[in-house]
Amino acid sequence: MGKMHIKLTVNGKEEELLAEPRELLIHVLREELGITGPHIGCETSHCGACTVDMNGKSVKSCTVFAAQANGAEITTIEGLGNPDGLHVLQEMFKEHHGLQCGFCTPGMITRAYRFLQENPDPTEEEVRFGMSGNLCRCTGYQNIVKAILAAAAEMNAAKEAAQ
Amino acid sequence: MNEMTPPKEERSAALKGLGCSRKRVEDARFTQGKGNYVDDIKMPGMLFGDFVRSPYAHARVKSINADKAKALPGVIAVLTAADLAPLNLHWMPTLAGDKQMVLADGKVLFQGQEVAFVVATDRYVAADAVELVEVEYEELPVIVDPFKALAKDATVLREDLEGNMEGAHGPRRHHNHIFTWEQGDKEATEKVLGSAEVVAEEMVFYHRTHPCPIETCGCVASMDKVNGKLTVWGTFQAPHAVRTVASLISGIAEHNIRIISPDIGGGFGNKVGVYPGYICAIVASIVTGVPVKWVEDRMENLMATAFARDYWMKGKIAATKDGRITGLWCHTTADHGAFDACADPSKFPAGFMNICTGSYDIPTAYLAVDGVYTNKAPGGVAYRCSFRVTEAAYFIERMIEVLAIELGMDAAELRAKNFIRKEQFPYQSALGWEYDSGDYHTAWDKALKAVGYEDLRKEQAQRIADFKAGKTRKLLGIGLTHFTEIVGAGPVKNCDILGLGMFDSCEIRIHPTGSAIARLGTISQGQGHATTFAQILASEIGIPADDITLEEGDTDTAPYGLGTYGSRSTPVAGAATAMAGRKIRAKAQMIAAYLLEVHDGDVEWEVDRFVVKGAPERFKTMKEIAFAAYNQAIPGIEPGLEAVSYYDPPNMTYPFGAYICVMEIDVDTGEHEIRQFYALDDCGTRINPMIIEGQVHGGATEGYAIAMGQEIAYDEIGNVKTGTLMDFFLPTAWETPHYITDHTVTPSPHHPIGAKGVGESPNVGSVPAFSNAVHDAFRAFGLRQAHMPHDHWRIWKIANDLGLHG
Numbered sequence: 001m002g003k004m005h006i007k008l009t010v011n012g013k014e015e016e017l018l019a020e021p022r023e024l025l026i027h028v029l030r031e032e033l034g035i036t037g038p039h040i041g042c043e044t045s046h047c048g049a050c051t052v053d054m055n056g057k058s059v060k061s062c063t064v065f066a067a068q069a070n071g072a073e074i075t076t077i078e079g080l081g082n083p084d085g086l087h088v089l090q091e092m093f094k095e096h097h098g099l100q101c102g103f104c105t106p107g108m109i110t111r112a113y114r115f116l117q118e119n120p121d122p123t124e125e126e127v128r129f130g131m132s133g134n135l136c137r138c139t140g141y142q143n144i145v146k147a148i149l150a151a152a153a154e155m156n157a158a159k160e161a162a163q
Numbered sequence: 164m165n166e167m168t169p170p171k172e173e174r175s176a177a178l179k180g181l182g183c184s185r186k187r188v189e190d191a192r193f194t195q196g197k198g199n200y201v202d203d204i205k206m207p208g209m210l211f212g213d214f215v216r217s218p219y220a221h222a223r224v225k226s227i228n229a230d231k232a233k234a235l236p237g238v239i240a241v242l243t244a245a246d247l248a249p250l251n252l253h254w255m256p257t258l259a260g261d262k263q264m265v266l267a268d269g270k271v272l273f274q275g276q277e278v279a280f281v282v283a284t285d286r287y288v289a290a291d292a293v294e295l296v297e298v299e300y301e302e303l304p305v306i307v308d309p310f311k312a313l314a315k316d317a318t319v320l321r322e323d324l325e326g327n328m329e330g331a332h333g334p335r336r337h338h339n340h341i342f343t344w345e346q347g348d349k350e351a352t353e354k355v356l357g358s359a360e361v362v363a364e365e366m367v368f369y370h371r372t373h374p375c376p377i378e379t380c381g382c383v384a385s386m387d388k389v390n391g392k393l394t395v396w397g398t399f400q401a402p403h404a405v406r407t408v409a410s411l412i413s414g415i416a417e418h419n420i421r422i423i424s425p426d427i428g429g430g431f432g433n434k435v436g437v438y439p440g441y442i443c444a445i446v447a448s449i450v451t452g453v454p455v456k457w458v459e460d461r462m463e464n465l466m467a468t469a470f471a472r473d474y475w476m477k478g479k480i481a482a483t484k485d486g487r488i489t490g491l492w493c494h495t496t497a498d499h500g501a502f503d504a505c506a507d508p509s510k511f512p513a514g515f516m517n518i519c520t521g522s523y524d525i526p527t528a529y530l531a532v533d534g535v536y537t538n539k540a541p542g543g544v545a546y547r548c549s550f551r552v553t554e555a556a557y558f559i560e561r562m563i564e565v566l567a568i569e570l571g572m573d574a575a576e577l578r579a580k581n582f583i584r585k586e587q588f589p590y591q592s593a594l595g596w597e598y599d600s601g602d603y604h605t606a607w608d609k610a611l612k613a614v615g616y617e618d619l620r621k622e623q624a625q626r627i628a629d630f631k632a633g634k635t636r637k638l639l640g641i642g643l644t645h646f647t648e649i650v651g652a653g654p655v656k657n658c659d660i661l662g663l664g665m666f667d668s669c670e671i672r673i674h675p676t677g678s679a680i681a682r683l684g685t686i687s688q689g690q691g692h693a694t695t696f697a698q699i700l701a702s703e704i705g706i707p708a709d710d711i712t713l714e715e716g717d718t719d720t721a722p723y724g725l726g727t728y729g730s731r732s733t734p735v736a737g738a739a740t741a742m743a744g745r746k747i748r749a750k751a752q753m754i755a756a757y758l759l760e761v762h763d764g765d766v767e768w769e770v771d772r773f774v775v776k777g778a779p780e781r782f783k784t785m786k787e788i789a790f791a792a793y794n795q796a797i798p799g800i801e802p803g804l805e806a807v808s809y810y811d812p813p814n815m816t817y818p819f820g821a822y823i824c825v826m827e828i829d830v831d832t833g834e835h836e837i838r839q840f841y842a843l844d845d846c847g848t849r850i851n852p853m854i855i856e857g858q859v860h861g862g863a864t865e866g867y868a869i870a871m872g873q874e875i876a877y878d879e880i881g882n883v884k885t886g887t888l889m890d891f892f893l894p895t896a897w898e899t900p901h902y903i904t905d906h907t908v909t910p911s912p913h914h915p916i917g918a919k920g921v922g923e924s925p926n927v928g929s930v931p932a933f934s935n936a937v938h939d940a941f942r943a944f945g946l947r948q949a950h951m952p953h954d955h956w957r958i959w960k961i962a963n964d965l966g967l968h969g
Contacts (some may be wrong), residue, residue, distance in 0.1 A: 140860030
């Protein structure tokens with residue numbers, strides 16, 4: 001099958017690669033670029049383990065062709081923080097025991113990162129609805145919701161302090 | 164020096180030992196996307212395997228033509244049973260003493276069964292090639308009903324066993340029958356039933372479902388032909404057992420096999436078994452000489468890897484008129500699918516189903532379980548429960564409710580009346596177990612008080628009156644459960660898997676500067692072992708948990724153990740950890756005494772040091788002792804500070820709990836709303852309350868799914884109707900209830916630190932709580948028993964059948 005020339009910006013870094021037109025974004029990220037934070041849990045868009053941020057929107061990269069992402073800005077869990085400076089969501093997931101096996105966590109945090117930009121001051125109910133595209137089998141969500149609300153509070157406090 | 168020593172309490176807190184909600188050490192890498200799961204493994208030249216699977220539930224395989232597939236560029240090989248037969252690997256032993264086809268050998272017995280294994284350079288090419296393999300089938304009659312499977316003229320499913328009437332668990336009485344397992348006193352129980360004042364009888368069905376961890380199963384097999392060593396990374400809940408089984412069936416010497424369980428994305432029992440994909444990837448790597456990866460997709464996971472439950476439990480419960488239970492009888496028909504691949508200790512073909520007398524003092528009981536073959540996927544694993552314990556708990560907690568209806572009695576009162584009393588422990592159950600400890604009445608009273616039980620009943624009575632008066636269309640259900648688990652398998656005298664005793668192990672090395680590494684025979688799948696086992700050790704040896712590395716899952720480095728499932732890690736490996744810690748401390752005591760120039764008996768342990776009795780200013784800290792162990796020649800003592808413990812538990816542990824669910828039900832739509840869910844757990848000594856709470860949230864959510872919508876359903880010709888996450892219910896954050904957690908503490912008397920294990924209690928306890936809430940809502944209208952899962956349609960149907968739609 002002929003390959004397409006694809007350019008992406010992933011976590012701030014420009015990447016160029018060749019991919020078949022049918023190749024999925026998740027496979028390009030994981031196998032071509034070695035970005036293994038986003039995971040594959042269902043391949044039918046239900047579980048959200050593969051969630052990445054594409055041009056300012058949460059997408060499930062298991063149902064996006066790499067070709068559709070040509071020219072896009074992609075942010076994955078790897079781009080949110082680093083060992084010297086974790087994103088506040090990463091901190092709060094640790095603090096509030098918002099993860100267990102860790103498999104859904106990268107997608108979960110990446111979705112929460114976008115959700116808190118869509119709705120910076122959500123209620124618990126809004127968090128539960130806004131996160132309903134991401135499945136977790138270990139935590140029962142209660143501590144995930146707690147972590148996201150705590151992150152929102154912290155981010156809002158920081159914003160206020162800066163103003 | 165003494166002035167500089169912080170007080171005991173401060174030093175103890177600094178250890179982050181037992182009882183503290185220590186933050187998890189695993190989380191730094193998981194929150195940054197730096198976990199290392201099997202599909203993250205990438206090796207030079209690695210090939211990808213993919214399966215051709217049967218579209219039919221029962222068919223003869225007439226021919227397989229792989230020519231077109233092999234001609235596709237990038238395809239390296241296509242394996243069929245004919246290729247595996249010369250190696251004697253076309254069939255493999257199951258954990259239950261049966262055997263299972265690795266690749267279809269003449270016929271297929273369930274939809275999704277593995278027929279051929281394609282190996283290609285790329286996962287897309289492999290998928291293309293799967294489509295090009297031509298298989299000719301001849302359809303055969305399909306049996307999906309275990310009762311029909313036992314009909315005299317039923318089709319023979321397992322032709323390979325025809326005429327063999329002696330199975331792995333005793334005689335087979337029919338060609339589709341696997342075993343009969345009996346416990347208790349049949350004659351005495353029938354006598355009690357025959358003369359009882361009241362007998363309630365019911366068929367309780369616990370439907371087939373699936374553990375469905377968010378990461379599917381998979382492996383990477385790498386045969387290094389230069390040094391003759393096979394390494395397999397995989398989603399294994401029991402890596403050592405996998406190594407031994409791999410050695411036995413492949414003929415490769417065990418020291419030349421290295422099994423590594425990397426990070427595992429949830430298991431819940433699904434990753435205990437050995438699957439054809441593992442065997443095929445290993446064979447493919449041996450044949451090609453390069454690493455081969457096989458990772459199943461979600462449909463394959465739901466269709467072909469281990470299911471759970473599928474028990475038809477016929478029950479009879481006898482009582483006096485005033486509600487004293489006198490006997491329990493249960494006959495279970497267990498649908499095991501096409502191969503008996505249950506993961507139970509060898510002597511327990513129906514797991515610990517004989518815990519079905521539950522929390523109650525029932526003097527006489529009898530249980531019989533018939534295992535049956537059908538055209539469904541094999542499995543029968545414990546989905547976040549100890550072996551078949553959730554089936555047992557669901558059965559007894561339904562029977563109690565049915566008996567309460569029969570007696571016209573309040574179900575909470577009936578339970579309290581029959582609980583095993585605190586002073587009866589250790590308690591010998593009629594079906595053969597010795598319950599270690601419990602205080603059920605205290606837990607029950609606490610739970611009833613916490614939810615305001617009496618007020619809830621008053622509200623319910625008012626609601627029923629309002630409903631009858633046409634003022635509301637919503638009913639209120641109060642779901643009660645008091646469960647007793649049996650976990651921590653188990654004593655080697657009666658617990659083994661394929662002959663391997665179910666002990667577990669811990670090995671500790673203290674480094675010269677006073678930090679440590681501990682390795683265990685278990686493997687975490689999200690339970691947080693690296694966090695909690697270090698806490699056990701911190702309290703035992705006085706080294707801060709933060710200074711202890713914990714490793715599991717690599718059979719070349721970890722001591723032998725039977726792995727993590729059945730809530731056995733804390734009861735067994737946790738005990739081994741404490742015992743190994745005590746060995747370290749015993750040696751440290753001798754070193755300390757030598758350094759302090761006193762007799763061994765003249766020093767005593769205090770948090771993180773040995774202190775001379777009566778002279779608190781004279782002491783040696785564990786850190787000082789560790790250094791001395793490596794730099795001083797101490798007469799009569801070997802250098803170094805290491806210990807290993809293999810722990811064979813003297814008994815199982817028996818965690819228990821009281822769960823109450825308050826549910827609103829819309830009679831016209833069948834929709835429900837969980838108004839309150841209260842979970843009280845008693846898991847003995849609590850190691851890390853934060854992790855316990857997380858386990859309860861997660862297990863209760865699985866229970867919610869199972870009770871309220873999740874199932875593996877088949878149509879009458881064996882098609883899987885719930886093979887994707889569109890149809891197989893996994894609750895989202897939106898519908899998942901909020902949980903209130905609570906606890907009592909009744910330590911296990913035989914466990915070194917008194918811990919009992921908790922990971923599975925919430926699944927065991929919550930399923931009957933949710934289901935009983937549905938039943939309770941309709942009790943006043945005559946409902947006795949309705950099968951799970953209670954999805955909207957089925958609840959609507961209950962209301963409709965009861966004539967509540969006018």
